[in-house]
Amino acid sequence: MNCPIIAVTNQKGGVGKTTTAINLAQALALQDLKVLLVDLDPQGNATQGVGVRLETIQNSISEIIRDRTLPVDSAIYQGDNLDLIPATPLLSRVEREMVALTNSELRLAHRLAPLRERYSLIVIDTPPTFGPLMNSALNAADRLIVPVDSSYFALMGIKELLTEVEEIQRGTNPGLQVMGYLLTLVDPTNIANQTFETLIGNFGERVFETKIRRSVKLREAPALGKTIFHHAPESVGARDYLGLAEEVMTRLGMGSAVIDRSRPSLSLVAGSGAQLGVSHE
Numbered sequence: 001m002n003c004p005i006i007a008v009t010n011q012k013g014g015v016g017k018t019t020t021a022i023n024l025a026q027a028l029a030l031q032d033l034k035v036l037l038v039d040l041d042p043q044g045n046a047t048q049g050v051g052v053r054l055e056t057i058q059n060s061i062s063e064i065i066r067d068r069t070l071p072v073d074s075a076i077y078q079g080d081n082l083d084l085i086p087a088t089p090l091l092s093r094v095e096r097e098m099v100a101l102t103n104s105e106l107r108l109a110h111r112l113a114p115l116r117e118r119y120s121l122i123v124i125d126t127p128p129t130f131g132p133l134m135n136s137a138l139n140a141a142d143r144l145i146v147p148v149d150s151s152y153f154a155l156m157g158i159k160e161l162l163t164e165v166e167e168i169q170r171g172t173n174p175g176l177q178v179m180g181y182l183l184t185l186v187d188p189t190n191i192a193n194q195t196f197e198t199l200i201g202n203f204g205e206r207v208f209e210t211k212i213r214r215s216v217k218l219r220e221a222p223a224l225g226k227t228i229f230h231h232a233p234e235s236v237g238a239r240d241y242l243g244l245a246e247e248v249m250t251r252l253g254m255g256s257a258v259i260d261r262s263r264p265s266l267s268l269v270a271g272s273g274a275q276l277g278v279s280h281e
């Protein structure tokens with residue numbers, strides 16, 4: 001597949017979508033893949049999580065969806081193997097506008113299509129609600145990663161999500177597939193084990209072997225505008241996300257990753273000559 005587009009999705013909030021999107025994107029970038037991270041959540045958590053301050057942003061995913069004539073490059077922030085199309089709170093308004101526009105939910109797919117030439121892989125972080133933005137992600141994506149937190153109620157929303165996915169498959173995006181279910185926020189409780197067993201029972205090999213453990217370093221990193229690989233490259237969080245990256249590459253037929261943990265260097269800089277700030281500290 002030429003530059004797979006992977007959406008990290010689950011309509012439940014707080015399950016580790018953003019944490020997974022940014023750290024998986026960075027882990028893949030460390031494997032010498034050229035990765036684009038697309039923030040599709042009006043909260044802009046992924047944007048801030050890789051060190052871009054919302055107030056410094058000129059063009060974001062909002063403008064790209066809204067104005068078809070605007071060059072997509074004007075919203076791309078370039079980093080070291082990891083580029084970003086950011087999101088800001090304006091995206092909530094754009095989502096409301098989308099309801100009234102014909103085929104607005106296909107716009108993201110059309111906008112990202114030409115970028116497949118330039119990247120090895122595109123990762124989309126999605127909002128925690130069904131709606132035009134979520135549908136845009138489901139239309140743009142080839143594969144989904146579904147993070148599932150290790151709580152008792154974790155599996156309850158999955159059926160609903162799969163109903164939406166089937167709807168999109170039958171309609172506008174027949175090639176969409178769930179690449180895998182990822183257990184997140186794992187702590188040493190029986191509930192985490194039970195959730196994992198139930199996931200395996202339901203989805204078998206689609207469940208990633210890698211589990212993302214709950215860790216303080218993973219929770220601290222976004223507030224510093226750093227991925228785990230810059231904040232704590234030797235931590236269990238970094239190890240877990242490298243494990244996930246390896247499985248993702250295998251599932252995509254991109255060869256098994258040669259894990260290189262020695263290059264924690266990301267410096268997102270403004271794209272397209274725009275004067276936009278970056279916060280790393």
Ligand SMILES: Nc1ncnc2c1ncn2[C@@H]1O[C@H](COP(=O)(O)OP(=O)(O)O)[C@@H](O)[C@H]1O
Binds near residue numbers: 020045212218
């Ligand atoms: N493995 C983890 N260990 C510790 N904290 C985590 C972990 N994954 C996510 N978090 C924290 O949990 C909260 C929700 O995670 P987030 O990735 O933002 O979820 P979502 O995008 O699904 O809402 C955030 O504060 C995040 O920092």
Ligand SMILES: [Mg+2]
Binds near residue numbers: 019045
């Ligand atoms: Mg999020």
